[in-house]
Amino acid sequence: MSQTEKSTTIKRRSVIKGILGTGAAVTMAPLALNLTAKDAQAARALPQQWDETVDVLIIGSGFAGLAAAAEAAAAGAKTVILEKMPAYGGNSIINGGVYASWDDELHLREKLKLGEDSPAQHTQDTLKGGDFYGDPALVKILADGATDALNWMMDEGGCTVRPALTRAGGHTAYRTHTSTEGVGRGYTEPLRKIALAHGAEIRLGVEVAWIWREDATGPVLGVEVKKGRRVSNIKVARSLVLASGGFSRDIKMRQEFNPSIVPEINCTNHPGATGEMIRYAQAIGADTLQLCFIQLYPFAEPETGVLDKPAVYPFNGVGYGLVYVSREGKRFVNELERRDVCSQAQINLGEKPTYSIFNEAMIVKMGGAQEDVDKGLERGRFIKADSIEELAGKLKIPAAALVKTVEEHNQYLKKGSDPDFNKPITDKMIPLEKGPFYAVAQWPAVHHTMGGLRINSSAQVIDIWGKVIPKLYAAGEVTGGIHGSNRLGSNAIPDCVVFGRIAGRNAAKV
Amino acid sequence: MxxxxxxxxxxxxxxxxxxxxxxxxxxxxxxxxxxxxxxxxxxxxxxxxxxxxxxxxxxxxxxxxxxxxxxxxxxxPPEAEQCLSCHESREALAKLFDKELARKWGNPHESHLGDLDCAVCHKGHLASTVYCLGCHTNAPFSIPGQ
CATH class of the missing domain: 1.10.8 (Helicase, Ruva Protein; domain 3)
Known part of the structure; x- marks a missing residue:
């Protein structure tokens, strides 16, 4: 809908409202703002009474929603999280568990002698990794706040990380942390613990059906919710926080903004990642940006698109010398490239899957664990062999080609340069000389929607006229404009936790 | 009759x-x-x-x-504790699950999503559905009351 059409709708609405106001003021409640309504029939009255009032209402129980709840409840607000799914955690609880931060209270980088880093360098990498489409002010907030947010989860929530750091695609430093659990649950559980300890409440199976706002200048009033067959209205005394995630599982919405992400491509997300909160927010005037930027995770399980623990190894291993090979046994990309580049390089090969090859010496260094690998072997996700030839045999790919590829790559590591793909070689990278060797199959799957609601540095949602929507905040994947055209891996959790905390603190203000 | x-x-x-x-x-x-x-x-x-x-x-x-x-x-709706008053505990139910399937695919009664409400999968008056299959689309799980 164009700007002109929108203002026409508003005018028409105001006219209708005016008529109703003079003629039927006694019986009719004011109409709700709905910029997507096509005609007067679509207009709905605002609730005349509310079933419940809470101070801070948060939509979504992933990293951002939990962090917001923790801060809002800590500030003394009666805080409720609504989660439409029957389990808490959304995509966050099944996320790969990697967290980018230049430092942490254990000072792992210093201890492990993994070189220099700074928030400024993290900011620069993030901006560059998104082709400078991201908002520098928001990116700086992410990078500056990542360490404190991680320490907070450790101190107050009992979060622990593996004693390892890795350099992941698009990052120029060893700053990617892995939770001890090796998945996002290692952060959602601590966040949930902090939120509940401060008195926040999480309600499962409650779906938002509308956001109530009276006009384009007033505050958000509350939401209409559905639980099973019951419909009710919740008023927000202080603020509403949208932390409802992205829309990777909504094929129609994906297609609308980026037709290149064809329906056949797998998806790493949980079934609830369908983006309807973005549409409800648009209906009350919220602005969106960059909805066409949709990321593929290059290393998902090829058949289903699931991002299981083995699917994180290809991402985490590259800083320690893990290589990607095609079914021909040949490298096809600089492994330290960004996710969009790694995904496209695979799609260009035309035939799935591709494989990551690594050895035992890399496992612990990259934040892996032998226990994960053993489990993955049992499930047939990892393939193990004592020699590269044997590994090729098990993968049914040409042995001579794979041996040649690995030997050449070993030489590149020793020489410190990669003439084939120009990978920036570091002295932390381990040549694939000593077994046992491992392989894991991989293929791209839709993973993250970089675009979303426009926010400012206070996590307030901005409307299509550039003004703040009073009493409306947003954080996490539902927002846009931070990661630009391509989110760097391990930046999602700091984004969600840092901006979730900001949103929660501000939403709790009276 | x-x-x-x-x-x-x-x-x-x-x-x-x-x-x-x-x-x-x-x-x-x-x-x-x-x-x-x-x-x-x-x-x-x-x-x-x-x-x-x-x-x-x-x-x-x-x-x-x-x-x-x-x-x-x-x-x-029946709450999980009502189910467990007869069906003992989640741990006991997990033990009943086929060991070979659990090794290969994981055990639905020890979900990585935590303790789900029983009725997420086990429906009283509708066909029961395995929630896991929403993502793990190729897991060969079945459920009574389908």
Whole structure:
């Protein structure tokens, strides 16, 4: 809908409202703002009474929603999280568990002698990794706040990380942390613990059906919710926080903004990642940006698109010398490239899957664990062999080609340069000389929607006229404009936790 | 046939009584027409229903045994603790799961999502569905009452 059409709708609405106001003021409640309504029939009255009032209402129980709840409840607000799914955690609880931060209270980088880093360098990498489409002010907030947010989860929530750091695609430093659990649950559980300890409440199976706002200048009033067959209205005394995630599982919405992400491509997300909160927010005037930027995770399980623990190894291993090979046994990309580049390089090969090859010496260094690998072997996700030839045999790919590829790559590591793909070689990278060797199959799957609601540095949602929507905040994947055209891996959790905390603190203000 | 008719009559009588009693005493929310229609429909098919509600009823478990009230409405779904009062515990249920399947695919009763409510998968009056399959689309899991 164009700007002109929108203002026409508003005018028409105001006219209708005016008529109703003079003629039927006694019986009719004011109409709700709905910029997507096509005609007067679509207009709905605002609730005349509310079933419940809470101070801070948060939509979504992933990293951002939990962090917001923790801060809002800590500030003394009666805080409720609504989660439409029957389990808490959304995509966050099944996320790969990697967290980018230049430092942490254990000072792992210093201890492990993994070189220099700074928030400024993290900011620069993030901006560059998104082709400078991201908002520098928001990116700086992410990078500056990542360490404190991680320490907070450790101190107050009992979060622990593996004693390892890795350099992941698009990052120029060893700053990617892995939770001890090796998945996002290692952060959602601590966040949930902090939120509940401060008195926040999480309600499962409650779906938002509308956001109530009276006009384009007033505050958000509350939401209409559905639980099973019951419909009710919740008023927000202080603020509403949208932390409802992205829309990777909504094929129609994906297609609308980026037709290149064809329906056949797998998806790493949980079934609830369908983006309807973005549409409800648009209906009350919220602005969106960059909805066409949709990321593929290059290393998902090829058949289903699931991002299981083995699917994180290809991402985490590259800083320690893990290589990607095609079914021909040949490298096809600089492994330290960004996710969009790694995904496209695979799609260009035309035939799935591709494989990551690594050895035992890399496992612990990259934040892996032998226990994960053993489990993955049992499930047939990892393939193990004592020699590269044997590994090729098990993968049914040409042995001579794979041996040649690995030997050449070993030489590149020793020489410190990669003439084939120009990978920036570091002295932390381990040549694939000593077994046992491992392989894991991989293929791209839709993973993250970089675009979303426009926010400012206070996590307030901005409307299509550039003004703040009073009493409306947003954080996490539902927002846009931070990661630009391509989110760097391990930046999602700091984004969600840092901006979730900001949103929660501000939403709790009276 | 006669037995079934008697059973149905009893259910309908109970239904009428609860409704009347609730309306009269004012201490319980009276059931809506939709809820009463739903109960009537479920009662009519309970002897032959392939869903979990039917399977329980056919094994001598009454509506109240699961729902806690004789005439359950929308607000009276069985809670997990009600299920576990007969089915022991999540741990015990996890042990019943096929070991080979669990090794290869994981155990649905030890979900990485935490302790889900039983009714997420096990539906009383609808076909039961395995929630895991929403993502793990190729897992060869089956469930009773499908």
């Amino acid at each position: 006669k037995k079934r008719l008697v059973k149905r009559l009893i259910i309908l009588c109970l239904l009428a009584m609860t409704w009347a009693a609730a309306g009269w005493a004012g201490d319980a929310k009276p059931l809506s027409r939709e809820e009463l229609d739903m109960i009537r429909e479920i009662s009519r098919e309970i002897d032959s229903s392939p869903y979990l509600g039917g399977l329980h009823y056919q094994n001598g478990v009454s509506c109240q045994d699961c729902h806690g009230v004789p005439q359950p409405g929308w607000d009276d």
